[in-house]
Amino acid sequence: DAGVTQSPTHLIKTRGQQVTLRCSPKSGHDTVSWYQQALGQGPQFIFQYYEEEERQRGNFPDRFSGHQFPNYSSELNVNALLLGDSALYLCASSLLESKNIQYFGAGTRLSVL
């Protein structure tokens, strides 16, 4: 049973560019959440998707957007990249009825130069 998979594992971009990160949830899971983890910090909640709609959002600007597809996979898009966007981006999947039991992927490490 495959767990949560994220791609790519590493990414280098320059300021002002746009980036798309991808996530495939654990088999059977219907809810996907995205987190940003800066070095030495805990994960910060970006947003959560269920039934292809954004259901919850953390304190992140509109430059951060997402999408969930009918197969429950998800994308995180970040526009107009800033140096401060450099971080590990984590995807977590869960079942809505077991909403707090989240399984995390290994993350995508984004470096903005």
Add this chain to the structure above:
Amino acid sequence: QKEVEQDPGPLSVPEGAIVSLNCTYSNSAFQYFMWYRQYSRKGPELLMYTYSSGNKEDGRFTAQVDKSSKYISLFIRDSQPSDSATYLCAMSASSGGYQKVTFGTGTKLQVIP
């Protein structure tokens, strides 16, 4: 003031010691309490999950929640070098049927053989 406060450590203990990790929180709406373990360059892994005040034990791990004091703890008995990792506390509150999870900054633990 952060909603969740966690001592970042680092905490260094000899093999076999009992480890105590703690978090305090300010949001009375938090209902669910979790502990995650994160190895370097990996995603967080769920260790313990509790709903109510009291203790929950799983092998060498015991999670303790005191809602009246807004304080949670994780105890690790007979610590092993393989327990060396960053431990993240996490808490969630319900909003419109969906859960928003807030993490602490993490405590880095090193168990010395």
